Amino acid sequence: MAILNAFAQGGVRPNLSEICRRAGLPLATGHRLVGELTEGGFLERVPDGTYRIGTRLWRIGSQAPAVMGLRELALPHMEDLYEATHDNVQLGVLRDDRVLIVERLRGTRSVPVVTQVGQTLPLHTTGLGKVLLAHAPPDVREKVLAGELARYASRSITDADDLRRSLEQVRRSGYALTRDEMTLGASSVGAPVRDGSGEVVAAMSLVSGTRGADLRRLLPPLTTAVRALSRDVAAHWRGRPDTNFDTSGAG
Structure with missing residues (x-):
């Protein structure tokens, strides 16, 4: 939840280090969890190494x-x-x-x-x-x-x-x-x-x-x-x- 909340304010796409900083997580822990979220479609990794909200999470959120x-x-x-x-x-x-x-x-x-x-x-x-x-x-x-x-x-x-x-x-x-x-x-x-x-x-x-x-x-x-x-x-x-x-x- 802390990782997903790191994207709440939008703006510039964060890289892994920035996600961990916003979420208050050690880099190793953040790397593992971000990887799992990306594999599940909740996050997407951009070629430049930054991350954005994935389409799966967007589909769920749009039903609020x-x-x-x-x-x-x-x-x-x-x-x-x-x-x-x-x-x-x-x-x-x-x-x-x-x-x-x-x-x-x-x-x-x-x-x-x-x-x-x-x-x-x-x-x-x-x-x-x-x-x-x-x-x-x-x-x-x-x-x-x-x-x-x-x-x-x-x-x-x-x-x-x-x-x-x-x-x-x-x-x-x-x-x-x-x-x-x-x-x-x-x-x-x-x-x-x-x-x-x-x-x-x-x-x-x-x-x-x-x-x-x-x-x-x-x-x-x-x-x-x-x-x-x-x-x-x-x-x-x-x-x-x-x-x-x-x-x-x-x-």
């Missing part, structure tokens, strides 16, 4: 009810949003004080992004994250505000008071805007997805080049998409994000 149900409901609205903007479209949920990317559509004519499905991103530097953090339970929000706010790009907010004011603005306006906070040259605008009780259960965002991040262009189609998805969530959601969606139409 919260991920599977939310993706099924969201994809039509994400596709409509992509057709309207041709920018990167992302969907995320709050998991372990980070944003878990549930689905994404890459805009071929937009700014390149390295986000992958299943990857987690920080809450304080992303449009998705700010939306989720602004509407998170107070104890979760305070935990993040009290922790380290790492700098990822030139405009990352690293001061807790500044972030608190930014989150208040998100709650007032109904959307979050970031500019050069996660990646230099990239901006995002995120908006909340709500369930039938009005609680925020996910967030959707558009990621564009900073020069093209015009709210007058991006916010109206994003707002339309999250409202439509929220209606579907309200109609089919059963319980909290760790339970099933009912996609049968029975409600």
Whole structure:
């Protein structure tokens, strides 16, 4: 489990030494266990000596009810949003004080992004994250505000008071805007997805080049998409994000 958890944050593919360091295992033990996981299809060894999640593990993980149900409901609205903007479209949920990317559509004519499905991103530097953090339970929000706010790009907010004011603005306006906070040259605008009780259960965002991040262009189609998805969530959601969606139409 420690070895598999070493891949949780995504990003650069680790080699064996890095896996052992992240997992807190001796090299000999890690070598044996990584070999077994690779042989079983849970990990894959890349020719350059690094490792990535294997297709067998991906198939198992993709059946998680919260991920599977939310993706099924969201994809039509994400596709409509992509057709309207041709920018990167992302969907995320709050998991372990980070944003878990549930689905994404890459805009071929937009700014390149390295986000992958299943990857987690920080809450304080992303449009998705700010939306989720602004509407998170107070104890979760305070935990993040009290922790380290790492700098990822030139405009990352690293001061807790500044972030608190930014989150208040998100709650007032109904959307979050970031500019050069996660990646230099990239901006995002995120908006909340709500369930039938009005609680925020996910967030959707558009990621564009900073020069093209015009709210007058991006916010109206994003707002339309999250409202439509929220209606579907309200109609089919059963319980909290760790339970099933009912996609049968029975409600």
